[in-house]
Each structure stands twice: as C-alpha cells, then as structure tokens.
Amino acid sequence: MPPDTLSDSPESDVTSAMTFKDTELTLGIPGEPTRSPAGKFCTKRGFIETVDLNLGTSTSKPRGKAHADEVDDKSDDAVSGACKSTASKTQVVGWPPVRSYRKKALESCKYVKVAVDGAPYLRKVDLETYNSYQELLMALEKMFTCFKIRGNYLGESKVVDPMKEMEYVPTYEDKDGDWMLVGDVPWKMFIESCKRIRLMKSSEAVGLAPRTPPRCTTTT
Amino acid sequence: MSKDDDRSPPLDLRGADIAESSSKTRNCVTGSGHVTGMNPMEFQAPYPDQVLENVLENVLQFLTSRRDRNAASLVCKSWCRVEALTRSELFIGNCYSVSPKRATARFSRVRAVAIKGRPRFADFNLMPPEWGAHFKPWVAALGSAYPWLEKVYLKRMSVTDEDLKHLAEYFPSFKELVLVCCDGFGTRGLAVIAKKCRQLRVLDLIESEVADSDMDWIGEFPESGITCLESLIFDCVESPINFEALERLVVRSPSLKKLRLNRFVSIGQLYRLMVRAPQLTHLGTGSFSLAEGVAHGDQEPDYESAFAACKSLVCLSGFREIATDYLSAIYAVCANLTSLNLSYANINAEQLKTVIFHCHKLQTFWVLDTICDEGLQAAAATCKDLRELRVFPIDAREDSEGPVSEVGLQAISEGCRKLQSILYFCQHMTNAAVIAMSNNCPDLEVFRLCIMGRHRPDHLTGQPMDEGFGAIVKNCKKLTRLAVSGLLTDQAFSYIGRYGKLVRTLSVAFAGNSDRGLKYVLEGCPRLQKLEIRDSPFGDEALRSGLHHYYNMRFLWMSSCSLSPQGCREIARALPRLVVEVIKDEAEVNRGECEEHIDDAFDILYMYRSLEGPRDDAPHFVQEHSKQKQGIGLSNIVLLIIYPSMKRWRFGLEELEVQNGEFTKFSSMPPVEKQELAFTREKKKNLVCLF
Numbered sequence: 001m002p003p004d005t006l007s008d009s010p011e012s013d014v015t016s017a018m019t020f021k022d023t024e025l026t027l028g029i030p031g032e033p034t035r036s037p038a039g040k041f042c043t044k045r046g047f048i049e050t051v052d053l054n055l056g057t058s059t060s061k062p063r064g065k066a067h068a069d070e071v072d073d074k075s076d077d078a079v080s081g082a083c084k085s086t087a088s089k090t091q092v093v094g095w096p097p098v099r100s101y102r103k104k105a106l107e108s109c110k111y112v113k114v115a116v117d118g119a120p121y122l123r124k125v126d127l128e129t130y131n132s133y134q135e136l137l138m139a140l141e142k143m144f145t146c147f148k149i150r151g152n153y154l155g156e157s158k159v160v161d162p163m164k165e166m167e168y169v170p171t172y173e174d175k176d177g178d179w180m181l182v183g184d185v186p187w188k189m190f191i192e193s194c195k196r197i198r199l200m201k202s203s204e205a206v207g208l209a210p211r212t213p214p215r216c217t218t219t220t
Numbered sequence: 221m222s223k224d225d226d227r228s229p230p231l232d233l234r235g236a237d238i239a240e241s242s243s244k245t246r247n248c249v250t251g252s253g254h255v256t257g258m259n260p261m262e263f264q265a266p267y268p269d270q271v272l273e274n275v276l277e278n279v280l281q282f283l284t285s286r287r288d289r290n291a292a293s294l295v296c297k298s299w300c301r302v303e304a305l306t307r308s309e310l311f312i313g314n315c316y317s318v319s320p321k322r323a324t325a326r327f328s329r330v331r332a333v334a335i336k337g338r339p340r341f342a343d344f345n346l347m348p349p350e351w352g353a354h355f356k357p358w359v360a361a362l363g364s365a366y367p368w369l370e371k372v373y374l375k376r377m378s379v380t381d382e383d384l385k386h387l388a389e390y391f392p393s394f395k396e397l398v399l400v401c402c403d404g405f406g407t408r409g410l411a412v413i414a415k416k417c418r419q420l421r422v423l424d425l426i427e428s429e430v431a432d433s434d435m436d437w438i439g440e441f442p443e444s445g446i447t448c449l450e451s452l453i454f455d456c457v458e459s460p461i462n463f464e465a466l467e468r469l470v471v472r473s474p475s476l477k478k479l480r481l482n483r484f485v486s487i488g489q490l491y492r493l494m495v496r497a498p499q500l501t502h503l504g505t506g507s508f509s510l511a512e513g514v515a516h517g518d519q520e521p522d523y524e525s526a527f528a529a530c531k532s533l534v535c536l537s538g539f540r541e542i543a544t545d546y547l548s549a550i551y552a553v554c555a556n557l558t559s560l561n562l563s564y565a566n567i568n569a570e571q572l573k574t575v576i577f578h579c580h581k582l583q584t585f586w587v588l589d590t591i592c593d594e595g596l597q598a599a600a601a602t603c604k605d606l607r608e609l610r611v612f613p614i615d616a617r618e619d620s621e622g623p624v625s626e627v628g629l630q631a632i633s634e635g636c637r638k639l640q641s642i643l644y645f646c647q648h649m650t651n652a653a654v655i656a657m658s659n660n661c662p663d664l665e666v667f668r669l670c671i672m673g674r675h676r677p678d679h680l681t682g683q684p685m686d687e688g689f690g691a692i693v694k695n696c697k698k699l700t701r702l703a704v705s706g707l708l709t710d711q712a713f714s715y716i717g718r719y720g721k722l723v724r725t726l727s728v729a730f731a732g733n734s735d736r737g738l739k740y741v742l743e744g745c746p747r748l749q750k751l752e753i754r755d756s757p758f759g760d761e762a763l764r765s766g767l768h769h770y771y772n773m774r775f776l777w778m779s780s781c782s783l784s785p786q787g788c789r790e791i792a793r794a795l796p797r798l799v800v801e802v803i804k805d806e807a808e809v810n811r812g813e814c815e816e817h818i819d820d821a822f823d824i825l826y827m828y829r830s831l832e833g834p835r836d837d838a839p840h841f842v843q844e845h846s847k848q849k850q851g852i853g854l855s856n857i858v859l860l861i862i863y864p865s866m867k868r869w870r871f872g873l874e875e876l877e878v879q880n881g882e883f884t885k886f887s888s889m890p891p892v893e894k895q896e897l898a899f900t901r902e903k904k905k906n907l908v909c910l911f
Contacts (some may be wrong), residue, residue: 094344
C-alpha cells in the first residue's frame with residue numbers, strides 16, 4: 001500500500017530537491033510495492049484514479065519536535081518507516097478533496113492560442129488533450145490544412161489556404177515571455193510553461209529554427 | 221390530547237367516512253397476534269378524536285419545517301397520522317434508511333420529494349462507483365403513490381435515462397427536477413424530460429455527470445407556445461448544445477429567471493441570449509470567450525450594454541474559459557450582485573480588483589486562489605456584507621504553490637464580519653489567523669479549512685493547528701459544520717468535544733493521535749449527525765464509544781483508520797437497526813500487493829441507521845455486518861402454531877433460523893396437548909404467533 005508522503009528530509013527546499021524525474025507525471029499504478037507496518041495509516045489507491053502524482057517534499061517539517069510528547073511515537077515511526085521505502089512516487093486518493101468535475105474543468109485552463117503567420121484567425125488548443133509533441137503537431141496540421149469552422153457554431157464556413165508544412169516552424173511563448181522552439185523541452189514541461197503557440201514562417205524563425213526542417217508528414 | 225384508537229365514539233354522526241377510516245385503524249395486529257375483524261353489524265360513529273384530527277389537519281398544514289413536523293409526529297398516534305397526511309414535502313436524508321414502500325405508505329399526500337444517496341466522500345473517488353444509491357426503486361414507488369408529484373430533488377444518486385423517462389411518464393404535473401452530483405444518465409434522458417414534461421418550470425443540473433448520448437435535448441422542448449420555464453441550469457453538461465434551439469426556447473420563456481449555460485456557449489451566443497432575456501436574475505455565462513475560429517474584431521456586440529440591460533441580475537457565474545478582456549462587460553451589474561462565482565476563472569489579483577471593487581452588496585463569493593492574498597484583501601475591503609466565501613485551488617495538489625495563505629484569511633476575517641460560511645483551500649496557515657477569524661466572525665456556522673499538505677503544522681510556529689480549530693469551536697457559538705486539516709493532535713478533538721455542542725457535520729482527514737481523539741467527539745457532540753473520517757488512527761475502542769449515539773446520526777464514514785472487522789461486527793451486534801457496511805478495495809486484493817493482507821481486512825466502514833436492514837442491492841465488494849435481516853430482525857424465530865381441534869387446542873412449536881432473509885433451519889416439535897410450555901428466556905423474546 002502506498003504510504004504517506006511525509007518525507008524524512010527536514011526543511012528541504014522544494015525546488016532544489018526536485019529533479020525532472022520527480023516532476024514527471026505518469027499514468028498507471030505505482031510500481032513499487034510498499035510495506036505497510038501499521039497498515040491503517042497508509043493511504044489507499046482509489047477505485048478509479050490511476051494518475052500517479054509525485055507529491056514531493058513538504059516545505060515544513062511535518063512533525064515538529066516541539067510537540068513530541070503529544071505525538072504518539074509508535075505511529076510516528078510507522079509513518080516515517082513507511083516513507084523511507086518510497087522516495088518519490090506516492091499517491092493519495094481523493095486528497096485534497098476537490099471533486100473530479102472541478103479538477104477536470106480547471107485542467108482545461110490549458111487552452112493556448114495558436115496563431116499562424118498569414119492567417120487572420122486564431123485557434124485554441126487544449127494542450128492537456130495531447131500526450132506528446134507528435135500528437136500536437138499532427139493536430140495543428142489538421143487544423144490548418146483544412147480549416148473549416150463548424151457550421152453549427154457560427155453558421156458560416158471559411159476555408160484557409162492549406163499551408164505548406166515545410167515553410168512553417170512551430171514556436172511558442174513561455175511563462176517568461178521568451179519565444180522558444182516547440183520540441184526543445186520535455187513534453188510535460190512544455191505544457192506547464194507554454195502560453196501561446198505561433199506557427200512562424202521559417203524565413204522569420206532564423207534565430208530559433210535548426211538547420212533541419214521540422215518533422216512533417218503530409219502536405220495538402 | 222387524543223389518545224389511541226380504543227375510545228368510544230361520540231354522538232356526532234358527521235362524516236361516516238371518517239368512521240370508516242378510523243375503524244380501519246382498528247384492524248391492526250396487536251402484540252398477541254390477534255387479528256380482530258370488524259363485525260359488520262357494529263356501528264362506528266366518529267369519536268371526539270376525529271374532530272380534533274380535522275382541526276389538527278388544518279393547523280398542521282402550516283407547519284413547514286420538517287424538524288417541527290417530526291416532533292409533532294411523535295406526540296401521539298393521532299398526531300402522527302395527521303402529520304403524515306399533511307406532509308407535502310418528503311425529505312429522505314439517506315436513501316437506504318427507509319424503503320420507498322415504507323415511506324410512501326406513511327405519507328400519502330406528498331407533492332415534493334428530496335432524496336440523498338451516496339456519502340460525500342464518494343465525490344473524491346473513495347468509494348467504488350457501483351456502490352449504489354439507485355433512484356430506480358424510488359421512481360417506481362413514487363409513481364404509484366403520488367401521481368400528482370411535482371418536484372424531485374436528488375443528490376448523489378444514480379439516475380438512469382430510464383428513470384428520467386419514467387419521471388416524465390408517471391407525473392403529468394411534474395414541475396421541478398433538480399439533480400445535484402448525480403450520475404448515470406445522459407442527454408437522452410434529458411431529451412425525454414424536455415419533451416414530455418409540459419409543466420416543467422425548473423430543470424437544474426448541478427455538478428452532475430451527464431453522458432453525451434449525442435442527443436439534441438434542448439431541441440426537444442416544445443417548439444411552439446409559451447413555456448413555464450423559470451430555471452434552466454446545465455452548466456455541468458459537457459457536450460455541445462443546439463444553440464438555435466436554445467435561443468428559440470429562451471424567447472418563448474418569459475418567466476425564465478435562472479439560466480446557467482455550459483462552456484459550449486460562446487460569449488457571442490451569450491450576448492444573443494441576454495438581449496432576449498433581460499429579466500434574468502441568475503446567469504451562468506458559459507465559456508465567456510470567443511468561439512473557436514473567431515478572433516477579436518471590430519464587429520463585436522456591445523456586451524456591456526447587454527449586461528447593463530439585465531437590471532434584475534443578482535447572481536453571476538460561469539466564466540468557464542474566460543477571456544479576461546471581456547471581464548469589464550460585467551461592471552454594470554456588479555453593484556447589484558449578491559452572488560458571484562468566479563471559481564472556474566483563472567484570473568489574477570489585478571483582474572479581480574477591477575470587478576470586486578464594484579461589488580458592495582456581495583454576499584456569496586466563490587473564487588480561485590489565483591487571485592492570491594491580494595485579491596482576498598480587495599474583497600475584504602469592499603464586500604462588507606459577505607456571508608459565504610469559497611476559495612478553490614487552481615492546482616489541487618499537496619505541493620503546489622499555494623497563492624493564498626493566512627494573510628488572505630486574516631484579511632477576510634477583518635473585513636467581512638458577517639461571514640457565516642467559509643471553505644478555504646491553502647498550502648500554509650497559522651493558528652493566529654484562524655483564531656482571529658474565530659474572534660472577528662462570530663456568526664460563523666460553517667468553517668471548512670483545507671490545508672492541502674497533510675499533517676502540516678502552523679507554518680510560522682511549527683505548532684499543530686489545534687489551537688486554531690479550538691478557537692473556532694469555542695468562539696463561534698453557532699457553528700454547525702466543521703472540516704479540519706493540517707497537523708492535529710487529540711487535543712484538537714478535545715476542544716471539539718468540549719465546545720462543539722451544535723456541530724452536526726464533521727470532516728476529519730489525516731488527524732489525531734489515538735482513540736481518545738474520536739472518543740472526545742463521540743462523547744462530546746450531542747448534535748453530531750454526519751461524521752466522515754479518513755486516514756486517522758482511530759480504532760475499535762473509539763468506535764465503541766459512540767454506541768449511545770449512532771442511532772441519532774445519519775451516517776458514520778471511516779476509511780483507512782485503525783478499525784478491525786471484529787470491532788465493526790461488535791457494533792452491528794449491539795445495534796440491530798444499524799446497517800454496517802464494510803467495503804474492500806478489491807483492486808488491491810487482486811493485484812496481490814498487500815502481502816500482509818488479512819482476509820477480511822477492509823478499507824471503508826460506512827454505517828447508517830435504517831429501518832430496512834441490509835440493502836438488497838449491495839454489490840459484491842460490500843459486506844454487511846448487520847444483525848437485522850429482511851425486516852424480521854430476528855435470526856431465531858419460534859412460531860407458536862395453534863391447531864384448533866374439536867375439543868382441545870394443540871400447540872406446535874417450530875424453530876426457524878433466518879439468515880440473509882432465507883429460512884435455513886427448520887425443526888419442529890410434535891404437537892402437544894395444551895400444557896405449560898417452558899420457554900427459555902431467549903425463546904420467549906423471539907416468540908411470534910401466527911394462526
């Protein structure tokens with residue numbers, strides 16, 4: 001059973017302790033079987049939830065020495081003992097207590113605007129719905145090669161000239177306001193930091209684009 | 221005061237039918253098993269009680285509070301009867317506490333029904349999805365008992381499309397359907413409701429999961445004529461709707477006051493609806509951003525004037541994918557708003573300030589923590605009338621940033637003295653701020669603080685959060701609901717038990733040190749009705765300490781605590797009218813990850829009082845430890861069967877054992893002559909006589 005996320009390392013700085021691996025979100029059950037000495041403290045995996053969250057280290061020492069006499073020593077040991085066995089991958093179902101409906105709704109705040117040089121219209125994509133650069137780029141390609149607005153929303157349909165993939169370079173603006181090349185950082189980090197996407201004409205993307213053209217699959 | 225039925229009838233001959241009904245009550249099975257029939261030659265005239273009952277009926281009709289009604293029904297049988305006749309709103313707090321049959325048998329003139337199902341912790345994936353709380357058995361019973369039914373309110377129930385279809389079919393006068401946190405149905409079911417319920421005034425879907433059956437349910441509303449629609453809330457429906465049909469519907473619904481759109485409605489579409497419905501009082505704005513493929517242009521409608529035209533608007537929500545550029549459109553209505561829900565809007569402090577600055581009358585405010593402490597300070601400075609505040613986390617994880625803290629809480633406590641209810645998610649908190657709130661906001665009835673990091677102490681002093689919560693229960697004399705978090709020792713629970721005399725609902729997670737903690741609460745809080753505990757070190761001994769109280773509670777939930785199966789069985793044995801469910805995490809068992817897994821170890825204890833005994837729709841992973849089975853309530857029944865013969869009585873003794881509603885043992889003694897039968901004390905208790 002997965003244990004508490006109480007860490008043994010006291011007052012560790014959260015950001016320095018985390019590596020990329022730690023920040024990686026994965027789907028699936030935690031792989032490491034853990035002992036549960038008391039059995040009862042430890043948190044349980046849920047019935048639906050399978051996302052494995054790394055909950056990292058807490059910034060303050062959970063059980064301060066000041067109140068050691070109040071705390072049941074036995075339970076303290078059990079908890080810290082359980083913690084020792086799993087350093088990073090832990091998971092608590094249903095905590096914090098936010099309904100999945102709300103969580104899902106707020107997740108879709110990952111909408112970013114996509115602009116294409118030369119096109120007067122913007123599109124929005126929900127980065128959360130993709131799992132990799134490949135998927136995102138394929139979707140963008142689809143979006144801009146046959147660009148039709150769905151009839152039941154506006155009652156009009158517009159078509160934009162299909163773009164030639166070779167000529168455009170996907171770039172994005174990150175949290176700090178810098179323009180980066182899409183694909184530079186790991187996917188998860190990209191989702192966290194991407195504010196908006198711009199498909200730049202490769203002639204303009206001199207400072208960013210590599211010599212080799214970006215991946216392209218189909219044309220018109 | 222009228223007594224029971226055995227009084228002599230009066231001379232008043234008015235109402236022979238009353239006599240009829242009173243005589244019916246005489247045909248009851250008394251303790252000795254006599255079934256007395258009525259000799260048709262006997263005349264039953266109405267007796268004084270009947271006159272009183274008529275008066276009572278007229279008086280009790282005015283009693284609306286269900287607590288008052290419950291009290292009135294306990295006075296005597298006559299009052300119980302009359303109260304049952306005059307109760308028009310039936311509230312079932314736990315769908316398994318009473319069967320549909322029993323409820324409809326007692327209350328014959330109900331027009332509105334409210335039923336609650338799953339326990340609240342099920343919302344957080346702590347309960348398997350197929351656990352139960354099905355509306356199906358209810359809809360069937362309601363259908364036959366109350367063909368005039370007008371309103372149905374369901375919370376945390378599983379409702380199928382079929383159930384909705386039956387609702388529409390059984391109840392021609394059906395007016396209001398409110399589904400809160402429900403699931404199991406989809407747009408197909410909604411379509412039937414829209415189509416068939418011609419008297420529909422209210423269709424409110426609140427935080428429910430609605431499957432997308434690809435049906436244009438909005439289009440199923442009658443296409444012509446004025447509708448009586450007053451409220452249409454569907455912001456939780458996660459599928460696109462037929463906007464043209466909605467627009468036409470709004471035009472045909474002059475009584476429409478509440479309209480909450482889902483996120484598939486763009487701001488442009490919102491505009492079109494608003495200009496057609498300026499009478500709205502409650503508006504959910506949908507996505508509040510441009511439709512896909514549309515860019516910011518010059519041709520945009522005048523959103524500001526559309527809002528300004530809604531002079532009666534008092535409640536604003538939605539903003540599901542907010543384009544913050546448009547936020548200024550709502551300034552015109554802010555001054556009138558009493559309720560503002562921005563809890564899906566990712567806005568910062570600056571953006572909030574522009575809005576909140578105008579909201580002097582605000583009483584209810586739901587918001588995301590992205591506004592930071594600064595945003596809360598702004599709210600505190602302006603919203604002097606605030607009664608309810610909810611601050612939700614944009615990033616609901618234990619180690620996320622935590623943009624709000626004790627600073628925001630302190631500011632709110634200082635600015636909003638009339639606060640009655642607060643739900644506050646944060647990463648860091650101090651006892652000082654919580655104590656300040658306890659002093660500044662004496663009207664607090666609901667205090668729910670969620671420090672997202674488990675076992676996290678006061679981040680300035682390193683102390684447990686005991687003193688903060690202690691101050692809340694001590695100083696807030698009206699407190700009825702409390703949710704605790706952070707590092708808490710048994711001391712915190714000692715405070716709750718000592719001072720929390722009005723607390724009805726308590727939520728505990730990752731708290732306490734020992735059984736003492738739970739004992740304090742169970743022994744100290746006489747009004748406690750709903751107790752939900754997870755991942756806290758409370759064991760069997762603590763559980764035992766609540767035996768005196770469990771019948772007065774709606775439910776107790778304990779998951780991942782230190783209980784044992786024996787402990788639960790003990791409770792079940794001691795309290796036959798309690799249903800004791802233990803639920804296992806089967807997934808874990810199957811994966812074989814728990815090496816030390818004892819066979820009947822479990823994860824969740826969920827127990828509740830019930831008149832029906834263990835439910836018959838319990839899925840396989842639920843084990844019932846209840847003693848009471850199938851209404852008889854006894855596992856050993858001794859039947860005294862009297863065989864009348866010409867000259868003498870013969871007695872027969874049958875011994876039956878009932879388990880799970882089935883007879884499992886049957887032994888009989890040969891018929892004996894009339895003689896003293898020496899029953900054991902045990903058998904006498906179980907004696908049931910039948911002829």
